[in-house]
Every structure is written in structure tokens, then in C-alpha cells.
Amino acid sequence: MRVGVKYCGGCNPRYDRVALVHRLMEEQPQDCFEPAVPGEMYDLLLVVCGCQAQCADIQGLLGRTIQYYCGQ
Numbered sequence: 121m122r123v124g125v126k127y128c129g130g131c132n133p134r135y136d137r138v139a140l141v142h143r144l145m146e147e148q149p150q151d152c153f154e155p156a157v158p159g160e161m162y163d164l165l166l167v168v169c170g171c172q173a174q175c176a177d178i179q180g181l182l183g184r185t186i187q188y189y190c191g192q
Contacts, residue, residue, distance in 0.1 A: 123154070124166065128168065130170060131171070134170075134191075135191030141168060159180060162183045165178065171190060
């Protein structure tokens, strides 16, 4: 599965967004994780946010499924 990753702006320094993606990559080695590029279609668009505001701008990003992971 092709996974496009989009991170939020990172205003919550207590939540390590990159560590979350690295853990997912280890748990799902069969999947291809890459930075999300506008106009590219992904099987999964993974939007990683540090809080419930979900401020990541996904305009122009495409995914058959869009999934948000939000820190606390």
C-alpha cells in the first residue's frame, strides 16, 4: 500500500509526530510511506497532527482513504 504522510505545523512539542510514523513503518514494513505530494493519489493519506485542532492543510492532497492521527 502506498501511504502519503502529511504532518501538521508542530505546535505541540510534547507529541513526537515523526516517532509515530516511524513506529507505523516498523509495524507495516510491506507499505511504502512517503511525504504526501499534491496531485498524487495515495491508497492512504495519513495526516499526523499534534493536537485535536487538526490544522494540517491537506488541500490538493489525494487519498482513497484519509486517516488522521492526533496527539493529546
